[in-house]
Amino acid sequence: MFSQINPRARGLLAALALLLLILPWIANNYVLSVAVLILYFAYTGQAWNVMMGFCGQLSLGHSLYVGIGGYSAAALFVHFGIGPWGGALVAVAASMLVGAIIGFLAFRFGIGGVYFALLTIAFAEFTRLGFDHWQWLGASGGFFLPVKQREFNDLLNLRGSPVMFYYVMLALATAALAFCTWLLRTRIGYYWLAIREDQQAAQALGINTFRCKMIAVLISSGMTSLAGVFFAFYYNNLFPEQIFNMGRSIEIILGPIIGGIGTLFGPILGAALLALLADGITELMAQIGIELPGIKQVFYGSCLLLVTMFLPNGVWPALARRLGLVSAPGPDPAGNTVRHPDG
Amino acid sequence: MAEPLLEVVAIAKRFRGLKAVSSVSFAIEAGHIVALIGPNGAGKTTLFNMIAGVYAPDAGEIRFAGQRIQGLRPDEICVAGIGRTFQLVRPFAGLSVLDNVVIGALRRSPRIAEARRKAGLILERLGIAEKRDLPAASLTLPDRKRLEVARALATEPRLLLLDEVMAGLRPTETDRMVEVFRELNRETGLTILLIEHVMRAVMALSREIHVLHHGELIASGAPDEVVRNPAVLECYLGEDAA
Ligand SMILES: Nc1ncnc2c1ncn2[C@@H]1O[C@H](COP(=O)(O)OP(=O)(O)OP(=O)(O)O)[C@@H](O)[C@H]1O
Ligand SMILES: [Mg+2]
Numbered sequence: 064m065f066s067q068i069n070p071r072a073r074g075l076l077a078a079l080a081l082l083l084l085i086l087p088w089i090a091n092n093y094v095l096s097v098a099v100l101i102l103y104f105a106y107t108g109q110a111w112n113v114m115m116g117f118c119g120q121l122s123l124g125h126s127l128y129v130g131i132g133g134y135s136a137a138a139l140f141v142h143f144g145i146g147p148w149g150g151a152l153v154a155v156a157a158s159m160l161v162g163a164i165i166g167f168l169a170f171r172f173g174i175g176g177v178y179f180a181l182l183t184i185a186f187a188e189f190t191r192l193g194f195d196h197w198q199w200l201g202a203s204g205g206f207f208l209p210v211k212q213r214e215f216n217d218l219l220n221l222r223g224s225p226v227m228f229y230y231v232m233l234a235l236a237t238a239a240l241a242f243c244t245w246l247l248r249t250r251i252g253y254y255w256l257a258i259r260e261d262q263q264a265a266q267a268l269g270i271n272t273f274r275c276k277m278i279a280v281l282i283s284s285g286m287t288s289l290a291g292v293f294f295a296f297y298y299n300n301l302f303p304e305q306i307f308n309m310g311r312s313i314e315i316i317l318g319p320i321i322g323g324i325g326t327l328f329g330p331i332l333g334a335a336l337l338a339l340l341a342d343g344i345t346e347l348m349a350q351i352g353i354e355l356p357g358i359k360q361v362f363y364g365s366c367l368l369l370v371t372m373f374l375p376n377g378v379w380p381a382l383a384r385r386l387g388l389v390s391a392p393g394p395d396p397a398g399n400t401v402r403h404p405d406g
Numbered sequence: 407m408a409e410p411l412l413e414v415v416a417i418a419k420r421f422r423g424l425k426a427v428s429s430v431s432f433a434i435e436a437g438h439i440v441a442l443i444g445p446n447g448a449g450k451t452t453l454f455n456m457i458a459g460v461y462a463p464d465a466g467e468i469r470f471a472g473q474r475i476q477g478l479r480p481d482e483i484c485v486a487g488i489g490r491t492f493q494l495v496r497p498f499a500g501l502s503v504l505d506n507v508v509i510g511a512l513r514r515s516p517r518i519a520e521a522r523r524k525a526g527l528i529l530e531r532l533g534i535a536e537k538r539d540l541p542a543a544s545l546t547l548p549d550r551k552r553l554e555v556a557r558a559l560a561t562e563p564r565l566l567l568l569d570e571v572m573a574g575l576r577p578t579e580t581d582r583m584v585e586v587f588r589e590l591n592r593e594t595g596l597t598i599l600l601i602e603h604v605m606r607a608v609m610a611l612s613r614e615i616h617v618l619h620h621g622e623l624i625a626s627g628a629p630d631e632v633v634r635n636p637a638v639l640e641c642y643l644g645e646d647a648a
Contacts, residue, residue: 248518249518250512250516250518253505253508253509253512253518254509254512256498256500256501256505256509257498257501257509259500260498260499260500260501261496261497261498261499263460263480263492263496264492264496264497264498264557265498265509266479266480266481266484267458267480267481267484267489267490267492267558268481268484268509268510268513268557268558268560268561269481269484269485269510269513269561270481270509270513271479271481272481
């Protein structure tokens with residue numbers, strides 16, 4: 064299992080880590096901003112994956128937690144002068160509370176599958192409507208953080224250069240990966256997989272499915288809201304129409320779907336592939352002189368289509384096997400991912 | 407005499423108009439192996455599902471180790487000490503065989519290493535240890551039945567409910583499975599209630615047989631008595647004639 068992480072995979076991981084660490088020295092600001100975006104989606108994908116990939120609960124409304132996280136921390140900063148790290152605590156708590164309400168409603172009353180997904184969308188949409196009219200937070204006109212040129216990076220208040228933001232996001236994404244790796248080795252991790260595979264069988268083995276699903280929602284929503292805090296301080300502006308948008312939720316889940324749902328490296332690989340390819344395409348189109356609005360969406364759609372058709376388990380499991388990163392345990396005619404496809 | 411481990415008193419369950427189980431009562435002593443037989447559609451699985459907490463009985467009472475257990479959730483019933491298999495097997499298809507069993511073991515052994523050790527032993531007992539790293543989806547039906555048993559055993563039940571786990575096994579395989587249950591019963595005093603159509607296994611294992619027909623208990627007693635009971639013969643023959 065985890066002892067099976069082979070030297071080759073370890074070497075590759077070390078090389079990647081090194082590259083990411085020195086990236087600000089070798090990359091320009093544009094590349095760095097793309098890297099921040101990739102890490103951002105790697106992180107949110109990882110958070111979403113806890114609910115869907117591990118526990119089998121499909122959320123299509125994760126922008127809700129990004130928004131609540133962003134607005135909580137921004138409001139505390141602007142109105143009360145509380146820094147983002149303190150604000151993050153409130154943001155996480157607020158998102159977890161909302162997640163708990165959704166989870167409770169759904170799991171107590173046996174709402175699952177598509178209906179659960181619809182519920183998550185509904186909550187995100189209603190919250191957006193609420194924020195659209197909340198004057199204290201700028202309503203639909205947007206909420207802005209003060210921006211000032213500074214000479215020093217102020218890590219405590221998350222005010223500073225792109226390089227600082229890059230490292231913050233890198234730390235978050237790395238922490239999320241480590242956290243999820245750890246989660247899968249704990250009892251609750253095993254229980255989630257059991258619930259994902261077959262809820263009734265899980266229950267027959269003494270698993271309190273309600274409690275386990277609630278914990279998944281709490282962890283996922285809490286993690287996601289940290290991304291919101293980052294978002295607020297990185298972009299310095301928040302619009303309900305944008306941040307709670309369903310399109311944002313879809314962007315979050317594209318990475319893990321393309322990379323491989325339920326895997327640890329899938330969300331990271333998926334985020335990277337999408338960002339790099341999407342960027343490449345828009346760049347290419349610009350070079351040729353064609354400007355097509357919505358080309359990115361079309362591109363996302365095509366990626367999704369191709370992956371679901373040819374690699375239903377995502378790119379990562381296939382790639383890992385191809386590169387010999389996992390010690391394959393045996394034949395797998397059903398094409399199912401064995402637990403821990405990350406080796 | 408000591409209190410029975412499981413006591414079912416006049417339980418009933420209907421699905422819309424259909425009386426799946428009507429007023430069935432019986433008791434199982436700790437350490438006994440008891441069979442529940444009856445033609446297809448007799449209500450055997452429904453009875454299991456009531457004991458296991460999947461359905462709440464419409465009427466009656468279920469007592470386990472002196473406690474009323476009806477109305478508890480399936481997971482609470484498992485924790486109380488009743489393990490069950492599913493007639494239509496439900497492996498965690500995407501997980502390895504070992505992990506399937508580890509998940510069962512984690513209830514009583516929260517530490518992963520310990521749960522893995524126990525799961526490994528159980529797989530060995532059931533003769534599927536060499537398949538531990540395969541995805542459960544790749545198993546053949548007989549192996550899935552064994553996995554079903556392994557997973558239930560991993561929860562360390564005091565009472566094990568087996569729903570047709572011998573179906574589809576060859577006679578030699580049946581005999582091996584029978585031997586496993588005998589051993590467990592002898593070594594740990596495990597109490598077993600098994601639903602089974604394979605009479606070879608029923609006769610070899612059970613100390614007592616209950617016969618269900620159209621949701622009603624039509625005979626109970628020692629195996630050789632029950633199989634000579636005219637009512638029992640008739641319900642099986644009637645089934646064949648139909
Ligand atoms: N969930 C359900 N909803 C409606 N009817 C059901 C349900 N479960 C079982 N039944 C019906 O109840 C009756 C008893 O079914 P049950 O599965 O308990 O029989 P069984 O004795 O286990 O049969 P078999 O030997 O074929 O497994 C059958 O007529 C069946 O169609
Ligand atoms: Mg049945």
